[in-house]
Amino acid sequence: xxxxxxxxxxxxxxxxxxxxxxxxxxxxxxxxxxxxxxxxxxxxxxxxx
Amino acid sequence: xxxxxxxxxxxxxxxxxxxxxxxxxxxxxxxxxxxxxxxxxxxxxxxxxxxxxxxxxxxxxxxxxxxxxxxxxxxxxxxxxxxxxxxxxxxxxxxxxxxxxxxxxxxxxxxxxxxxxxxxxxxxxxxxxxxxxxxxxxxxxxxxxxxxxxxxxxxxxxxxxxxxxxxxxxxxxxxxxxxxxxxxxxxxxxxxxxxxxxxxxxxxxxxxxxxxxxxxx
Amino acid sequence: xxxxxxxxxxxxxxxxxxxxxxxxxxxxxxxxxxxxxxxxxxxxxxxxxxxxxxxxxxxxxxxxxxxxxxxxxxxxxxxxxxxxxxxxxxxxxxxxxxxxxxxxxxxxxxxxxxxxxxxxxxxxxxxxxxxxxxxxxxxxxxxxxxxxxxxxxxxxxxxxxxxxxxxxxxxxxxxxxxxxxxxxxxxxxxxxxxxxxxxxxxxxxxxxxxxxxxxxxxxxxxxxxxxxxxxxxxxxxxxxxxxxxxxxxx
Amino acid sequence: xxxxxxxxxxxxxxxxxxxxxxxxxxxxxxxxxxxxxxxxxxxxxxxxxxxxxxxxxxxxxxxxxxxxxxxxxxxxxxxxxxxxxxxxxxxxxxxxxxxxxxxxxxxxxxxxxxxxxxxxxxxxxxxxxxxxxxxxxxxxxxxxxxxxxxxxxxxxxxxxxxxxxxxxxxxxxxxxxxxxxxxxxxxxxxxxxxxxxxxxxxxxxxxxxxxxxxxxxxxxxx
Numbered sequence: 001x002x003x004x005x006x007x008x009x010x011x012x013x014x015x016x017x018x019x020x021x022x023x024x025x026x027x028x029x030x031x032x033x034x035x036x037x038x039x040x041x042x043x044x045x046x047x048x049x
Numbered sequence: 050x051x052x053x054x055x056x057x058x059x060x061x062x063x064x065x066x067x068x069x070x071x072x073x074x075x076x077x078x079x080x081x082x083x084x085x086x087x088x089x090x091x092x093x094x095x096x097x098x099x100x101x102x103x104x105x106x107x108x109x110x111x112x113x114x115x116x117x118x119x120x121x122x123x124x125x126x127x128x129x130x131x132x133x134x135x136x137x138x139x140x141x142x143x144x145x146x147x148x149x150x151x152x153x154x155x156x157x158x159x160x161x162x163x164x165x166x167x168x169x170x171x172x173x174x175x176x177x178x179x180x181x182x183x184x185x186x187x188x189x190x191x192x193x194x195x196x197x198x199x200x201x202x203x204x205x206x207x208x209x210x211x212x213x214x215x216x217x218x219x220x221x222x223x224x225x226x227x228x229x230x231x232x233x234x235x236x237x238x239x240x241x242x243x244x245x246x247x248x249x250x251x252x253x254x255x256x257x258x259x260x261x262x263x264x265x266x
Numbered sequence: 267x268x269x270x271x272x273x274x275x276x277x278x279x280x281x282x283x284x285x286x287x288x289x290x291x292x293x294x295x296x297x298x299x300x301x302x303x304x305x306x307x308x309x310x311x312x313x314x315x316x317x318x319x320x321x322x323x324x325x326x327x328x329x330x331x332x333x334x335x336x337x338x339x340x341x342x343x344x345x346x347x348x349x350x351x352x353x354x355x356x357x358x359x360x361x362x363x364x365x366x367x368x369x370x371x372x373x374x375x376x377x378x379x380x381x382x383x384x385x386x387x388x389x390x391x392x393x394x395x396x397x398x399x400x401x402x403x404x405x406x407x408x409x410x411x412x413x414x415x416x417x418x419x420x421x422x423x424x425x426x427x428x429x430x431x432x433x434x435x436x437x438x439x440x441x442x443x444x445x446x447x448x449x450x451x452x453x454x455x456x457x458x459x460x461x462x463x464x465x466x467x468x469x470x471x472x473x474x475x476x477x478x479x480x481x482x483x484x485x486x487x488x489x490x491x492x493x494x495x496x497x498x499x500x501x502x503x504x505x506x507x508x509x510x511x512x513x514x515x516x
Numbered sequence: 517x518x519x520x521x522x523x524x525x526x527x528x529x530x531x532x533x534x535x536x537x538x539x540x541x542x543x544x545x546x547x548x549x550x551x552x553x554x555x556x557x558x559x560x561x562x563x564x565x566x567x568x569x570x571x572x573x574x575x576x577x578x579x580x581x582x583x584x585x586x587x588x589x590x591x592x593x594x595x596x597x598x599x600x601x602x603x604x605x606x607x608x609x610x611x612x613x614x615x616x617x618x619x620x621x622x623x624x625x626x627x628x629x630x631x632x633x634x635x636x637x638x639x640x641x642x643x644x645x646x647x648x649x650x651x652x653x654x655x656x657x658x659x660x661x662x663x664x665x666x667x668x669x670x671x672x673x674x675x676x677x678x679x680x681x682x683x684x685x686x687x688x689x690x691x692x693x694x695x696x697x698x699x700x701x702x703x704x705x706x707x708x709x710x711x712x713x714x715x716x717x718x719x720x721x722x723x724x725x726x727x728x729x730x731x732x733x734x735x736x737x738x
Contacts, residue, residue: 001301001312002306002311002312002313003310003311003312003313003377004312006313006316006373006374006376006377007301007312007313007315007316009373010316010319010320010369010370010373010374011297011300011316011319013366013369013370013373014319014323014366014369014370015293017362017365017366018293018475021359021362021479022286022475022478022479025277025479025482025483025486026276026277026278026482028277028486029276029277029278029482029485029486029489030275030276030277032277032486032489032490032493033275033276033277033489034275035493036489036492036493036496037496059502061412061498063411063412064411064412064413064494064497064498064501065501066498066501066502066505069502069505069506069509070502070506089509099602100602101598101601101602103414120736121604124601124602124603124604125604127602129602131595131598132595133594133595133598134594134595135594135595135596135598135599136594136596137527137531137590137594137596138593138594139530139531139534139535140527140530140531140534144530148523148527149599149603151523152520152523152600152603152604152605153603153604154604177534193599197603254508254509254510255505255506255507255508255509255510256505256506256508256509257505257506257509259509259510342730342733395685395688398681398684398685399682399685399686401681402678402681402682402685405678405681406668406669406672406678406682409672409673409674409678410672411671411672411673412671412737414737415671415737418733418734418737419668419669419672419734419737422664422668422730422733422734423668423682425726425730426661426664426686426726426730427686429722429726430685430686430688430689430719430722433689433715433718433719433722434688434689434692436689436715437688437689437692437693437715438692440696440711440712440715441692441696
């Protein structure tokens with residue numbers, strides 16, 4: 001496997017950034033959900049819980 | 050004819066609810082004195098009536114134009130004197146008034162008369178506004194309102210910063226405007242003086258109207 | 267539907283859970299396909315495997331910014347808060363993808379064109395200018411005071427970027443009218459089936475991730491707005507109370 | 517509408533004339549930028565000659581940021597922005613007036629800078645017509661984008677730093693197009709300058725239209 005170093009860096013950063021961003025979204029979501037009063041948490045688009 | 054009609058009007062300054070549900074009716078020719086502590090929402094009320102602010106909720110009609118949709122139309126026939134005087138420091142008094150008259154599509158000939166009516170001494174006419182004292186600046190700002198000959202005068206503490214002769218000029222201005230059929234809303238801390246002028250006294254606190262006394266002069 | 271479940275304590279939902287699982291499965295498949303199933307390239311050898319990350323990221327960068335542009339126009343025309351939220355969410359994700367595109371592009375460029383960056387390259391320079399414009403977009407959004415004014419400012423930038431970008435693209439194209447960039451990988455058609463299949467898998471994975479992130483980011487902004495609204499209710503009540511207590515002495 | 521635009525432009529230019537900011541601060545600043553580039557590259561003559569067009573327009577972009585910040589400040593210092601709304605002036609007219617005022621000031625600075633590159637960089641101008649046309653067309657685009665973005669950041673905190681971040685990427689086509697047109701006008705690169713002028717004209721036209729439409733929305737909001 002040639003250029004493995006480059007590949008690992010390229011793929012690694014992409015997947016790493018993706019996972020980091022996904023977790024940040026989930027955490028931001030949880031933190032905000034805790035502070036918003038219950039009645040307001042219906043989403044405008046989908047209504048599934 | 051109803052000049053100002055507000056129903057549960059809420060207006061925000063940034064995220065602060067400066068007006069938290071105001072109901073107000075003012076008819077043509079009235080001179081309404083708006084009183085209340087600082088931060089009560091007086092200035093916001095005047096700016097709302099001038100069509101400069103968006104209604105967060107509630108309804109309103111100024112000079113027959115809907116406050117939600119026709120704000121540009123409201124602004125055409127309103128004169129507002131706010132805390133800032135909206136003058137260009139690098140231009141002279143005459144150039145400033147000239148500019149605001151033309152911008153308001155009003156005949157420039159009225160500028161000279163307006164300056165005299167506000168007692169702006171002729172030696173100052175061609176002086177840069179940046180060199181004027183605060184009191185003189187307010188007279189020039191008032192002159193800019195006079196030049197527009199608005200139907201609805203909104204004066205936010207017009208007496209502030211003026212010497213006694215200046216205050217007399219403002220009073221005469223308000224009387225003349227009302228006599229000419231215009232409607233005046235003015236906020237002031239000069240309770241004594243403006244009482245004789247006003248046909249009605251409205252007190253504002255916490256962004257709502259807490260008192261409305263129509264004492265016939 | 268049974269009685270509505272109690273309000274969720276997170277921004278997730280059945281759809282996002284499904285999407286999330288699909289993304290994870292997709293990523294695993296992509297890695298396996300990308301590193302082992304797809305053939306190497308005769309010139310670039312294995313460096314070509316970067317394509318499975320670079321191309322999807324580039325495509326969804328532009329999809330994200332088109333979403334932002336549409337959302338911006340809908341806000342300016344119809345003051346639709348829903349579209350404004352979508353525009354903001356898509357821009358944040360778009361900046362992320364744009365950064366990844368440029369990063370993977372230069373990491374791939376190093377072994378193949380032995381340079382990290384090439385100013386003559388139309389797509390590279392256009393993508394960089396897009397990234398800078400969108401960083402401006404996000405900075406304006408984060409500085410805003412009055413909510414509606416911020417939405418309008420951001421929307422104007424969203425539209426401006428969408429209009430200026432093609433001109434940037436044209437001007438860079440003329441500047442050099444050559445490009446180290448290989449022809450668009452999808453359209454030139456000389457790819458073996460497996461490489462093409464893996465790229466498609468990459469596109470699917472990126473698309474699912476984009477959808478997943480957009481939904482979550484949308485709801486986060488939605489919660490932030492709800493928080494401000496409930497704060498506003500509180501502020502209104504306090505404001506009115508302030509009015510009454512003062513009644514006594516004014 | 518155009519009477520209002522003329523009124524606003526005259527007002528801005530008279531303020532500029534009175535305060536002399538352009539003459540006393542902006543022109544020396546532009547000259548200084550050219551001098552600094554000269555220091556940096558002078559030892560390497562060929563590079564300096566080849567890059568003259570690019571350096572000129574980079575300097576113009578720096579000057580444009582200063583000019584736009586000044587133009588925006590005129591309206592925001594004493595609430596004049598709100599008064600313009602109140603007076604009922606057509607927002608598009610305000611935009612066109614202010615853009616024209618900024619453009620004229622930039623052109624004056626550019627004229628001085630052309631003198632600068634001839635003297636400092638010993639640039640030889642082969643086609644004065646193309647040079648002048650490029651300056652005019654590019655400057656209109658710069659002034660339009662600048663005035664629009666100036667109004668956009670007027671109400672925002674830290675607007676001095678946000679403006680360059682927003683303005684410079686938008687002006688990338690100008691930097692590219694105007695540099696290439698100058699390369700032709702200065703004879704440094706064999707390229708069709710007039711074609712690049714067409715691109716600049718397109719850029720300028722789009723910015724004028726977009727600015728006129730968006731300016732009112734921005735004025736109304738803040």
